Amino acid sequence: MDECKVYVIDDSTEVRQAIKLLMSSIGLEVIEFESADEFVNTDHDIGKLEGCILLDVRMPGMSGLALLEHLQQIKCSPPVIMISGHGDIPMAVKAVQAGAINFIEKPFNEQELLDNVHRAFKIDSIQRGKNMKIQLIKNRLNSLTSREKEVLYAVTEGQRNKAIAVILNISQSTVEAHRARVMEKMEASSLSQLMRMIIYIENSDIEPE
Amino acid sequence: MDECKVYVIDDSTEVRQAIKLLMSSIGLEVIEFESADEFVNTDHDIGKLEGCILLDVRMPGMSGLALLEHLQQIKCSPPVIMISGHGDIPMAVKAVQAGAINFIEKPFNEQELLDNVHRAFKIDSIQRGKNMKIQLIKNRLNSLTSREKEVLYAVTEGQRNKAIAVILNISQSTVEAHRARVMEKMEASSLSQLMRMIIYIENSDIEPE
DNA sequence: AGGAGTATAGGTATAAACCCCAATACAGAG
DNA sequence: CTCTGTATTGGGGTTTATACCTATACTCCT
16 A cells, blocks of 8 residues: 555646645655646556556546546556546446546545545555456466467366367377476466466456456 | 336336337337335346336435345346436446446437447346356256265365365265266366356356446 | 477376265155 | 155276376577
8 A cells, every 4th residue: 555656637737736735645645647648658557556546537638538448448557536527427427337436526525535545545456466366377378388278278178188189189198298287387286276267367358347 | 139128117207108108119118117116016026027227316215226226236137227317426426336337317318218228138138148157057056965065165176085085074985976966966077167167156146247 | 519498209107086886874754 | 664865985997187207309599
């Protein structure tokens, strides 16, 4: 939680200043961006940011909603709290459907905003825990050779070594060798554990949230 | 899609009539309720309804939001489209966060409402497909004896038969017998398939959507 | 040319899982 | 009380999977 920062993306200098003041009152660091484009083009790995994003909807250049959708596509971004001065219901609905954790109207209640930031931090913490787990497994998967991946895939499909040998047109001994290396590289001590990893990755790939 | 109906829950007779007219113009059947309480108390299995729910927010008795949350808790309800004449952004956000697929303001655009209903039908169709799959697996799980469930649980944890025998303080032969019956009852021809079923159920239990 | 990494294959031995069978014990339902 | 379902145990044999070893061949990089 110490590393958490509040990324404020708003074209209004006053709003950014007000938020900065509010956040610093409880010891939170604020990083400002005056447009969505600036945030995107800044040299930082979005996946490694810790904290949350306060994002204005209406801005010159890329809109807040567009940035929100962009962040959801690349995944593993910090949680986003939308802020708007002239928002309407369809806009708020769209934002929440796109993954924003809340939609707050300006002028905002200070305590409400702080509460939302804290909630966002919690969500971020949980999300980063999951992302670390996913990354760990993906790193292991990447260490597999293409042949080993083929064997792994067949194994997760429930195929026996003998069947896999026929499918890949290699001998059963070779399949066994590959399979053993797969278990070793994936750090799985049982097929059940291996399946849990694979299915975890499968689900994280198709279900964004 | 043929069986799909539109469940309208709104205290205003005029609104219900207007929706009924609109829906019947494209051949959709409408079932009316003048309050959330009436919907809840009506003798129907909510999990078996097909179609979608048009739900007013402000009503005498149980509020639309309260009903929405109630529906999400028991799960497997048809998708809900919230409708409100005097809605605000916090209300809309809350509704979407609670699982409503949209939040439409009265007076509504007719085509927009129809589009939403069609989208809801698609979501419902997908959701019911998933629910059927879950129910199928749960039925198999329920056919297991308590001992078989213990063995199943240990197996999914990656335990070997020998280890399971020690844990349950029974002989390895017995474990093998239970395990064979588990595979048979679950209709799994491989451990991989069994794991997929179990993890599917695990995920559906903790992640509502 | 030599080394690392990968893919391939064979061998031997052990362990684990699967299959079919038979049998005892016990509790609850009819 | 008998019948049924469940839980338990065992044997014997087959099939799979693991573990550990060796070995060849090919490619890529140094």
